[in-house]
Amino acid sequence: MELDKCLEKLYAGQLLPEPTLRALCFKLKEKLVKESNVVHVSTPITVVGDIHGQFHDLLEIFHIGGPVPDTNYLFLGDYVDRGLYSVETITLLIVLKLRYPNRIHLIRGNHESRQITQSYGFYTECLNKYGGSSRVWQYFTDLFDYLVLCCIIDNEIFCVHGGLSPNVQTIDQIRIIDRIREIPHDGAMADLVWSDPEDDVTNREDVTSVSSHFQVSPRGAGYTFGRNVVDKFLQLNGMSKIYRAHQLCNEGFQIYFDGLVTTVWSAPNYCYRCGNKASILEVYSKDEFYFNVFEEAPENKLLNNSAMSNGNFINNFFNDGMVDVFSDEYQAASATSRHVDYFL
Amino acid sequence: MDRQRGARHGINTIQINRAREIHAQTVRSRIPQPTAASSTLHSHDCAPTVPRYRSNNPNNPPCAHCGTVIIPAPKATFPFEDTPSITVDDWTITTRKKPILNSQELDQWGEQLSGLTLPEMIFGNSYVQIKNEKHDLCIQFNALDALKAVKMEDSGIRVSYAHKWIKSKREQQKTSELHDSSLKIAQHYDWTYTTKYKGTHAGPEFIRDDSTELPLDKLAKPDPILFYDDMVLFEDELADNGISLLNVKVRVMHERLLILSRFFLRVDGVLFRVFDTRVYVDFHENKVIREYKEHEGEYNAILAKHKMVHSHDPKAVLRDSNWVAQQLPLVKRECEVLELNKDSEPKCEENP
Numbered sequence: 001m002e003l004d005k006c007l008e009k010l011y012a013g014q015l016l017p018e019p020t021l022r023a024l025c026f027k028l029k030e031k032l033v034k035e036s037n038v039v040h041v042s043t044p045i046t047v048v049g050d051i052h053g054q055f056h057d058l059l060e061i062f063h064i065g066g067p068v069p070d071t072n073y074l075f076l077g078d079y080v081d082r083g084l085y086s087v088e089t090i091t092l093l094i095v096l097k098l099r100y101p102n103r104i105h106l107i108r109g110n111h112e113s114r115q116i117t118q119s120y121g122f123y124t125e126c127l128n129k130y131g132g133s134s135r136v137w138q139y140f141t142d143l144f145d146y147l148v149l150c151c152i153i154d155n156e157i158f159c160v161h162g163g164l165s166p167n168v169q170t171i172d173q174i175r176i177i178d179r180i181r182e183i184p185h186d187g188a189m190a191d192l193v194w195s196d197p198e199d200d201v202t203n204r205e206d207v208t209s210v211s212s213h214f215q216v217s218p219r220g221a222g223y224t225f226g227r228n229v230v231d232k233f234l235q236l237n238g239m240s241k242i243y244r245a246h247q248l249c250n251e252g253f254q255i256y257f258d259g260l261v262t263t264v265w266s267a268p269n270y271c272y273r274c275g276n277k278a279s280i281l282e283v284y285s286k287d288e289f290y291f292n293v294f295e296e297a298p299e300n301k302l303l304n305n306s307a308m309s310n311g312n313f314i315n316n317f318f319n320d321g322m323v324d325v326f327s328d329e330y331q332a333a334s335a336t337s338r339h340v341d342y343f344l
Numbered sequence: 345m346d347r348q349r350g351a352r353h354g355i356n357t358i359q360i361n362r363a364r365e366i367h368a369q370t371v372r373s374r375i376p377q378p379t380a381a382s383s384t385l386h387s388h389d390c391a392p393t394v395p396r397y398r399s400n401n402p403n404n405p406p407c408a409h410c411g412t413v414i415i416p417a418p419k420a421t422f423p424f425e426d427t428p429s430i431t432v433d434d435w436t437i438t439t440r441k442k443p444i445l446n447s448q449e450l451d452q453w454g455e456q457l458s459g460l461t462l463p464e465m466i467f468g469n470s471y472v473q474i475k476n477e478k479h480d481l482c483i484q485f486n487a488l489d490a491l492k493a494v495k496m497e498d499s500g501i502r503v504s505y506a507h508k509w510i511k512s513k514r515e516q517q518k519t520s521e522l523h524d525s526s527l528k529i530a531q532h533y534d535w536t537y538t539t540k541y542k543g544t545h546a547g548p549e550f551i552r553d554d555s556t557e558l559p560l561d562k563l564a565k566p567d568p569i570l571f572y573d574d575m576v577l578f579e580d581e582l583a584d585n586g587i588s589l590l591n592v593k594v595r596v597m598h599e600r601l602l603i604l605s606r607f608f609l610r611v612d613g614v615l616f617r618v619f620d621t622r623v624y625v626d627f628h629e630n631k632v633i634r635e636y637k638e639h640e641g642e643y644n645a646i647l648a649k650h651k652m653v654h655s656h657d658p659k660a661v662l663r664d665s666n667w668v669a670q671q672l673p674l675v676k677r678e679c680e681v682l683e684l685n686k687d688s689e690p691k692c693e694e695n696p
Contacts, residue, residue, distance in 0.1 A: 116584050
């Protein structure tokens with residue numbers, strides 16, 4: 001199938017047939033295998049954080065940020081799991097990457113992994129949408145192994161899904177990672193997609209002791225990194241800041257260490273119930289950037305209701321443009337159509 | 345050609361008509377409609393009766409026939425605050441659902457709960473509350489008090505691969521410049537956010553009586569639900585090692601109400617926990633029962649139970665706290681009772 005034809009279908013919210021997906025994943029693997037672990041890109045570029053299968057919000061991002069290929073995009077990972085449309089989301093991104101390889105860049109997130117997707121919904125979604133077969137999930141997860149680990153914008157800004165690792169002092173140490181594999185539990189590759197900055201406000205007095213090192217999380221695995229770690233890394237590599245995703249923030253973005261580290265979050269009303277805002281970060285140069293903050297796409301609100309009412313209600317809404325959404329009937333109908341549970 | 349030129353001058357009449365329609369629609373919708381309109385949504389055999397309860401929520405008009413407010417209306421946007429509420433006899437049940445805390449609120453909470461790295465999602469402005477004005481009794485379920493009950497000590501639980509992880513780090517340390525201290529866990533708190541929260545309670549005290557049982561026969565009856573809500577108070581994905589979730593549900597029927605506050609924990613490859621607090625109120629007897637149950641079990645044992653039933657997607661069901669709770673062994677159960685006299689002085693004053 002032609003890529004443009006695929007795009008047309010995907011933008012209309014349709015799924016692609018299984019053989020097409022297989023071919024697409026295969027083709028993209030061929031392209032990605034040639035890429036280095038670290039990809040260099042230049043401004044202007046729009047940085048997008050976690051999407052988590054919120055397909056309508058992804059379309060919203062293309063609305064507010066400009067369509068591909070008119071705008072350059074850098075996605076920081078976590079395309080699948082949790083949301084209801086992981087398959088649509090990742091398929092669209094794959095096709096866009098194939099069609100416009102220099103306009104869109106996809107970094108690997110911790111959810112682009114076999115183990116995680118089995119627990120957090122993507123695996124189940126693939127089974128449901130492709131007739132109970134896990135082959136589609138295999139195509140996708142095999143492809144995930146090829147995604148790059150980080151991007152550098154204008155040789156100035158380091159972009160990664162999670163954060164820094166004690167095993168990575170220089171960018172060259174990332175370049176030598178053998179990335180084409182499942183995300184391991186430890187080592188540099190794991191830390192790049194998992195670790196979080198630790199902004200320890202309460203312990204300001206002994207700041208050196210707290211944040212000069214990487215700290216082990218109380219879970220017994222994984223790191224948090226403090227300001228000194230960031231300073232050291234940036235200085236050593238001649239860079240000015242880090243953009244990352246991985247953590248939910250109510251305002252859509254969060255700034256750490258006076259702007260040295262920025263979290264970008266792009267899934268509004270996360271899991272369809274957090275009520276948070278989301279943002280995409282438009283970068284024009286290392287000092288010129290703009291957080292384009294947005295809220296949940298209107299389709300999501302409707303989908304929220306329709307998920308509980310077998311979709312009939314929503315179809316009525318689309319078929320007959322005269323439904324008065326302010327009316328008591330509408331409100332009451334959507335209220336009663338919601339799930340009420342005789343829990344014990 | 346003529347038509348084309350015509351279109352270029354001024355606005356197309358179709359567009360004008362459409363605009364008028366939209367305007368009219370908006371205006372119409374602002375005029376309050378008689379609530380009888382909503383009766384089309386319920387079917388009623390009986391004539392309207394005057395119920396003994398009333399809905400306290402102006403944004404959510406009850407059905408004219410039965411007064412049913414099944415669920416709060418779609419969340420109102422600010423500046424309105426949508427706090428759905430219903431009153432039955434002396435009891436007032438209120439819920440509030442708000443978005444997760446913003447960064448400013450998070451900072452404040454961080455100070456209040458110092459030492460605790462806060463869960464990823466905190467619905468700190470949401471709550472479920474029941475109140476009895478006459479007896480000054482108030483039971484509320486909220487995230488702040490639930491998190492205060494999280495222990496500030498090492499839980500002893502580690503993720504499934506922690507042992508391997510630390511070991512491989514030790515190996516590395518011999519050859520690298522990393523400080524030894526960096527392998528110690530710096531901050532101790534229960535990262536699973538396990539909470540034995542039973543609700544925030546003010547007023548007459550409960551009396552411990554483990555022999556009391558919830559009247560399941562009554563609760564299992566499909567009585568009409570007058571008011572229902574379901575909300576998450578906090579949730580954390582434990583950095584994708586499972587889930588820690590505190591959820592509260594409430595349903596109010598004509599004669600009784602039930603609140604279920606459930607803490608659900610899954611640490612992948614390690615364990616499950618389901619800690620349930622149920623608050624039952626019988627409006628007739630003015631009796632409150634609070635039951636607290638702890639369930640806990642090993643991850644693999646539960647997974648094995650499921651494999652016997654289905655096999656193609658074994659992990660899907662592990663997200664379903666109901667299923668998991670049924671499989672888990674009961675570790676602990678406590679029950680408390682509070683009887684409020686309907687007319688005389690509250691009984692609890694007799695107790696010290």
